[in-house]
Amino acid sequence: MSDRTDSHLGSPLSRARRGMTGLSDKIRDRWADASKWQRWLVYAVLLALAIAAPSPAIGSFMSPYTDWASLLFNPIGTYILLAIGLNIVVGHAGLLDLGYVAFFAIGAYTLAYLGIKHGFTFWPTLILGMVLASVSGVILGAPTLRLRGDYLAIVTLGFGEIVRITATNTNAIGGARGLTPVPHPPGLFGVEFTLDPLPYYYLVLAMIVLAIVFSLRLERSRVGRAWTAIREDEDAAELMGVPTFKFKLLAFAIGALIGGLAGVVWSGKVIFIAPTNFPFILSATILAAVLLGGAGNIPGIVVGAFLIAWLPERFRGFADYRILVFGAALVLMMALRPQGLIPSRRRSAEIAEHSSGSSMGAEVADPRAAPVEVPK
């Protein structure tokens, strides 16, 4: 095992990197040239794959140790949904959020508390959980988004911990013992949500598709342009009439909204939730999924989240060593693809130049910046 890993380091490493870049560029060019119906065909195939995914035939290979359908709901589906949300904050607006799990927790607790204590049902609570998470995103963002970079990361990290610790110490919401039984969603189209994981998988799949559609639409609108402009040069963006604070807050609110959505959907299945379900390491894992997949690019982060969620389960046969193998796989992937598995072209160019001007004064611009093409 270690021998094989070693052979990827050193000079073959850069060759392997180049090989992978070449391949992903080729796919991207092909995609850019594809006609409308070809794209729809790909979407249809992907959706069919996702719908067929829980079949035992696929499961016996993908997950020999655990029930495949439950795995598809959690962690795979949940992680993908969370990664799509965090991608808006980190990938688009370029804000480092280390406390993203807080919004997931707020969504989950909304359903658990209102469902158990006040008899709320799933669907209205879904909306309520999203709104509450989003509002808490604004409350967190309003005072802190004036900070940049590392400072923002530290404040969000603290927020994630505050939410978890508050939940642990508040008896009204179960304290450290948690809350149970969280209500399942009521039946829909004749499908009952009980202990069978399949309906939950399709529920989270539907949410993922919705989140992807909305996320892509935002990306290609004035909002997405503003986020990109902020990420590339915040001062210049402001001086071109972009209300940068408002758009950063918006990114936070939308990211939190999707986090809350994931929280409600997740808690609708698990029956029992406790503060220990929302550790810092979950925020870090989702962030790893976004960065590993290629921040800013939806196909990339879906693949990234899938791998992050799936690999540790697949390696269950390695028993105590599975996290070691998982870690080695992460290291290998980052060595081969520092920009992420499927990054957006724009984002990988930004990482390549890893610097941006920040003064208004008398320097000379560098016209020799790394060449980039922007796909249209």
Add this chain to the structure above:
Amino acid sequence: MTPPESTPPESTPPESTPPETAQPAAADQGRPPALELDNVVMRFGGVVALREVNLRVEQGQIAALIGPNGAGKTTVFNVVTGVCRPTEGAVRFLGRRIDGVKRFKIVKQGVARTFQNIRLFANMSALENVMVGADAHHRTGAVGAALGLPWHRHEEKQGREKAAELLDFVGISHRLTEGASNLPYGDQRRLEIARALATDPKLLLLDEPAAGMNPAEKRSLQELIRRIRDSGRTVLLIEHDMGLVMDISDHITVLDFGQKISEGLPREVRADPRVIEAYLGAPADAS
């Protein structure tokens, strides 16, 4: 001097127009100046970047701000666009105070700028760069965009058309889909101008637009700046190329060490001994 030149206190009364610049249609003396700096002082700690600067740019003019390096020219731009809030004094745009107003709101009111060191959104296409500028007047929020509502589509379409038109106006329509950082230097400067124009400014501030350009590029830039003026906008530029400045400007202000040392028509400024001294140093015998 026919139209909008009003007489600042200490300059000689204007009696003739520079022959090469066509003056825009008549303007009454009662119009507020496009830009007015009133005793503006800008201190950064112990450094005084601007000392009681008075500056007036009349509507419809091409005005220039010149001076040796470190004279405070870019600081004037930063004060006008809200990057720095002046320590003392007032900044008025079309008669309204704009010092202390948020930067993006100043843009909305109609002031746009370019940067001395080019600050494009390097990894966005030329078209997208300009669309960011055009978005300054758009109102679609997240909901409209996520749901693809009709007014959002309308704004997108309108923004894209406007951006394409402006790229054509500055002469780089063939670069539409290229990444901004891939453009040749001169085209990057033009793209910055197009992006600023997309915000529909009444006053356009150009910070050394000709820097790094060859003579042919400079000539076409000069023509572009005139066309911008002729489209009804006021232009204030910082420029080191004296040939270009003298050729194009209706009015010139000279700064040195944060102070205004001279202003007036190009030929008046050129003949002013204080200006010559600032640029060439004091004569050896006077100390």
